[in-house]
Amino acid sequence: MAKVLSGWKARRYAIALLQAAVKASELDRVEAEVQALSEMLNRSPQLVKFLAQPLVPFEEKAKRLRQRLEERVSPVTLNFLLAVVKHKRIEAFDHIVRTFTELVREYRGEVVAEVTTAVPLTDEERAMTLQRLQEITGKRVLLSEKVDPSIIGGMRVIIGDKLLDLSLRGYLERIREHLRQVFIAAPAEIAFADPNEEGGEEK
Numbered sequence: 001m002a003k004v005l006s007g008w009k010a011r012r013y014a015i016a017l018l019q020a021a022v023k024a025s026e027l028d029r030v031e032a033e034v035q036a037l038s039e040m041l042n043r044s045p046q047l048v049k050f051l052a053q054p055l056v057p058f059e060e061k062a063k064r065l066r067q068r069l070e071e072r073v074s075p076v077t078l079n080f081l082l083a084v085v086k087h088k089r090i091e092a093f094d095h096i097v098r099t100f101t102e103l104v105r106e107y108r109g110e111v112v113a114e115v116t117t118a119v120p121l122t123d124e125e126r127a128m129t130l131q132r133l134q135e136i137t138g139k140r141v142l143l144s145e146k147v148d149p150s151i152i153g154g155m156r157v158i159i160g161d162k163l164l165d166l167s168l169r170g171y172l173e174r175i176r177e178h179l180r181q182v183f184i185a186a187p188a189e190i191a192f193a194d195p196n197e198e199g200g201e202e203k
Contacts, residue, residue: 007099010092013084014100018107020076031104033077038097041090051090058086111139114158116146116167133157 021030041048051061062082069078084090105111113133121129126143133141137159151167
């Protein structure tokens with residue numbers, strides 16, 4: 001189920017779901033349910049194929065979904081899924097749910113920070129990192145932690161399209177780049193001068 005809608009179409013479905021969930025005071029529940037449904041559909045290619053089959057009447061698809069889900073999910077979630085199926089967008093369900101999740105975070109004033117460290121964070125380091133990132137962004141921060149020994153030490157933080165590279169590897173790379181620029185910019189007679197030669201005096 002890897003089909004992708006254009007950005008505005010996916011956002012239109014996601015906005016409609018957000019509005020319905022907020023109106024019903026069930027945002028947390030709906031968010032969890034649509035994510036669970038997305039995972040279920042990703043594990044059930046045959047079900048997706050059935051729901052996407054144009055020769056099967058929508059009424060039959062709706063009946064199957066109601067039998068399977070009516071007692072398990074909220075009416076908001078079920079109606080949303082039925083609308084997606086009716087408009088032949090089931091293969092893009094995962095994409096719509098990802099867009100919905102982003103909207104929910106915007107609505108709550110949340111941001112996700114992808115934090116990469118050389119070794120796993122301790123509880124104390126995690127708490128300090130969260131506090132500092134929340135001070136910087138002014139938002140509630142959700143950590144997505146990764147471990148990459150190649151960064152050597154420190155951490156690399158990505159929030160949206162912004163990168164904060166505090167890793168030792170990044171620091172060394174910046175020094176290397178700075179030195180490279182110095183040698184490129186420097187005149188040859190300076191860059192390759194004899195360090196033992198006294199400057200400014202003729203013998």
